[in-house]
Amino acid sequence: MVKKSLKKSHATRRREEALSRDRIIEAAIAILDSSGEDGLTFRTLSERLATGPGAIYWHIANKSELLTAACDAIVARTMNAPLVGATPEATIRALALGMFDAIDAHPWVGSALTRAPGQLPMVRILEAIAQQVRALGVPDQEQWATVGALLNYILGVGGQNAANGQLARTRGVDRSDFLEAVSTAWSQLDPDQYPFTRSVAGQLRAHDDRMDFLAGIDLILRGIRGLRTDRIDLV
Amino acid sequence: MVKKSLKKSHATRRREEALSRDRIIEAAIAILDSSGEDGLTFRTLSERLATGPGAIYWHIANKSELLTAACDAIVARTMNAPLVGATPEATIRALALGMFDAIDAHPWVGSALTRAPGQLPMVRILEAIAQQVRALGVPDQEQWATVGALLNYILGVGGQNAANGQLARTRGVDRSDFLEAVSTAWSQLDPDQYPFTRSVAGQLRAHDDRMDFLAGIDLILRGIRGLRTDRIDLV
DNA sequence: ACCTGAACACCGTTCAAGT
DNA sequence: ACCTGAACACCGTTCAAGT
Numbered sequence: 380m381v382k383k384s385l386k387k388s389h390a391t392r393r394r395e396e397a398l399s400r401d402r403i404i405e406a407a408i409a410i411l412d413s414s415g416e417d418g419l420t421f422r423t424l425s426e427r428l429a430t431g432p433g434a435i436y437w438h439i440a441n442k443s444e445l446l447t448a449a450c451d452a453i454v455a456r457t458m459n460a461p462l463v464g465a466t467p468e469a470t471i472r473a474l475a476l477g478m479f480d481a482i483d484a485h486p487w488v489g490s491a492l493t494r495a496p497g498q499l500p501m502v503r504i505l506e507a508i509a510q511q512v513r514a515l516g517v518p519d520q521e522q523w524a525t526v527g528a529l530l531n532y533i534l535g536v537g538g539q540n541a542a543n544g545q546l547a548r549t550r551g552v553d554r555s556d557f558l559e560a561v562s563t564a565w566s567q568l569d570p571d572q573y574p575f576t577r578s579v580a581g582q583l584r585a586h587d588d589r590m591d592f593l594a595g596i597d598l599i600l601r602g603i604r605g606l607r608t609d610r611i612d613l614v
Numbered sequence: 615m616v617k618k619s620l621k622k623s624h625a626t627r628r629r630e631e632a633l634s635r636d637r638i639i640e641a642a643i644a645i646l647d648s649s650g651e652d653g654l655t656f657r658t659l660s661e662r663l664a665t666g667p668g669a670i671y672w673h674i675a676n677k678s679e680l681l682t683a684a685c686d687a688i689v690a691r692t693m694n695a696p697l698v699g700a701t702p703e704a705t706i707r708a709l710a711l712g713m714f715d716a717i718d719a720h721p722w723v724g725s726a727l728t729r730a731p732g733q734l735p736m737v738r739i740l741e742a743i744a745q746q747v748r749a750l751g752v753p754d755q756e757q758w759a760t761v762g763a764l765l766n767y768i769l770g771v772g773g774q775n776a777a778n779g780q781l782a783r784t785r786g787v788d789r790s791d792f793l794e795a796v797s798t799a800w801s802q803l804d805p806d807q808y809p810f811t812r813s814v815a816g817q818l819r820a821h822d823d824r825m826d827f828l829a830g831i832d833l834i835l836r837g838i839r840g841l842r843t844d845r846i847d848l849v
Numbered sequence: 850a851c852c853t854g855a856a857c858a859c860c861g862t863t864c865a866a867g868t
Numbered sequence: 869a870c871c872t873g874a875a876c877a878c879c880g881t882t883c884a885a886g887t
Contacts, residue, residue, distance in 0.1 A: 398871080421861065431872045433863075438870095442861065493728070493773040496781070497796035502803070502811050509810035523814055523821070524829035531830060532763065535770030538728040546731065561732035568737070575744035576737050579758055586758070594759035595766060602837030633852080656880065666853045668882075673851095677880065 398430060400438045400448075407449045411487045415548045419446075419487075447498055450491035454500040457481045458507045467514040468600055474507055475533055475596045479589060482537040489541025493534060505530055512603070521606055528599050536592050558584050633665060635673045635683075642684045646722045650783045654681075654722075682733055685726035689735040692716045693742045702749040703835055709742055710768055710831045714824060717772040724776030728769060740765055747838070756841055763834050771827055793819050 396402060406427050410419045421432040421442070428435075439445050457477045462470055482489045492500055509526045517525050547557045565573075565580035631637060641662050645654045656667040656677070663670075674680050692712045697705055717724045727735055744761045752760050782792045800808075800815035 420859090422859095431874095432861085433873065434871050436862070490728070493725070494777050494780075496774050496777045497799070502800070502808065506808050506811050513810070521829075522810075523817065524826055525833065526810070527826055528767065528830035528833045531770030531774065532767045533770070534773060535766035535768070538769060538773050539731050539766065542729050542731045545729075564732070565737070573737065573741050575748070575757075575761070576741050582758065591759055591762055594756075595763035598760065598763045598837040598841065599834055600837070601840040602833040602835070605836040605840060606833065655878090657878095666855095667880085668854065669852050671881070 398428060398434055398438060403428065403435055403438055404445070404448050404452055407445055408452060408485075411449060412485055415545060416487045416490065417549070443494070446487075446491045447495040447500065450488050450495065451498075451500040451503070453481055453485050453488050454478075454492070454503050458503045467511040471508060471511045471515075471529065471600065472593065472596055474504075474511070475529070476589070476593065478504065478533050478537065479540075479592050482540050483589075486541045486544030489534075489537035489539075490545075493538050501530075504533065515603065517603060517606060525603055525606065528602075529596070532595055532599060536595070540588075555584070633663060633669055633673060638663065638670055638673055639680070639683050639687055642680055643687060643720075646684060647720055650780060651722045651725065652784070678729070681722075681726045682730040682735065685723050685730065686733075686735040686738075688716055688720050688723050689713075689727070689738050693738045702746040706743060706746045706750075706764065706835065707828065707831055709739075709746070710764070711824070711828065713739065713768050713772065714775075714827050717775050718824075721776045721779030724769075724772035724774075725780075728773050736765075739768065750838065752838060752841060760838055760841065763837075764831070767830055767834060771830070775823075790819070 403424070407419060407424055410423055410427065414423070419442075421435055425432045425435055435445075439448070457480075458474065460477060462473055465473065482492075495501065505526060508529050509522065512522055512525050512529075543554060543557060547554050550557070552560075562580050562583040565576050565583065568577050568580075570577055638659070642654060642659060645658055645662065649658070654677075656670055660667045660670055670680075674683070692715075693709070695712060697708055700708065717727075730736065740761060743764050744757065747757055747760050747764075778789060778792060782789050785792070787795075797815050797818040800811050800818065803812050803815075805812055
């Protein structure tokens with residue numbers, strides 16, 4: 380792997396505050412935001428905190444826990460953003476969009492979320508959605524599948540966004556350059572084998588990720604509405 | 615990171631077939647299946663192929679390309695499995711279940727898929743789903759969002775499955791031990807803050823992942839059916 | 850053209866030693 | 869109790885040298 384080794388700019392000035400779990404997580408978030416997942420290292424982190432790599436282990440068990448904690452800080456902020464008295468459907472859309480925007484602003488959150496199944500960050504999302512699903516009147520036995528559908532869709536889009544951001548960063552191109560490249564590659568696919576992919580290659584550059592994301596949420600919400608009124612009548 | 619260094623059992627016997635991209639990918643899949651993502655190294659791989667780490671770089675650009683190629687081999691098999699003349703909805707369910715089972719059997723496929731957005735493995739799934747969505751009669755302007763919803767849901771579940779498998783492997787416990795641990799953790803959450811999560815903690819151990827997955831697909835399919843008949847009438 | 854394997858520039862993590 | 873930083877056991881990748 381090729382890494383550019385950015386020299387430390389301000390020598391090793393002494394730290395003026397004591398180390399703490401919170402300060403470490405805050406520093407980790409700053410590095411993740413500016414340098415991506417590959418940029419976060421116990422060495423870069425300890426340098427920013429003006430300490431040694433070993434010191435961090437006094438406060439945090441390992442890198443996985445660090446990533447999950449950083450992710451949870453972002454998710455907690457997002458899910459606790461207070462919502463005015465809206466309908467359950469509107470609230471679900473707002474929660475989902477909130478996560479979309481959070482992952483857009485911090486792409487590493489998408490993959491951290493996936494790498495910590497069943498952990499607190501995911502539970503926060505699960506719970507917030509579930510409360511709205513209940514308010515929607517979805518029968519008890521269907522709630523788990525319903526919440527799961529919404530959650531997994533959000534995770535899927537999030538992971539995708541994280542990967543886009545990651546790729547764009549490592550190649551030193553921005554997001555639109557990346558989409559441009561994918562669009563070009565898709566337009567060169569065999570028209571017999573990949574008719575649909577080819578036909579949407581052009582739209583790819585122009586399309587609005589956020590609107591597409593919401594369209595997916597609405598599709599699932601429409602399916603949920605069907606759940607409430609009809610019985611299940613699948614082929 | 616703690617790694618157990620399993621000694622090579624059969625010394626360095628000479629390779630009897632020439633190296634090739636296909637042989638490398640095949641060996642990579644075998645290692646990924648048996649030792650997970652962390653187990654795949656240019657050193658373990660070259661050892662299994664009875665060569666040096668550098669030799670692999672003659673056939674494959676880097677580890678990312680290797681992972682994507684291994685993923686694509688699995689996805690291609692899965693998407694090319696011929697289906698008897700079924701309805702578009704039944705075909706979508708079969709395709710989705712096919713991917714679920716493939717990721718269940720090869721958990722690393724889930725994360726490889728997410729790490730290679732817009733690449734061939736994903737395009738194969740996209741295209742196969744899109745053709746059924748078209749056959750379903752979804753209007754042109756809605757197709758992209760519809761395909762996206764299905765694809766992202768599958769990716770979300772897949773990523774989750776991959777993470778479960780990965781966690782279970784690194785901790786040396788099996789899947790049910792892992793679910794047991796999550797279930798216990800969830801049942802100890804604050805009932806005021808996490809009522810839903812607590813209430814489903816018990817179900818977690820007993821539930822059937824595959825059925826839940828399918829229920830999510832059905833929810834989206836129901837939403838798609840609404841798309842065809844009604845106009846969009848969201849709040 | 851294809852392969853070898855030592856070497857480079859990194860990692861996460863540990864731990865004896867300090868304060 | 870908390871921190872230091874060298875050391876350990878790895879990585880992915882490169883490349884001069886071989887066939």
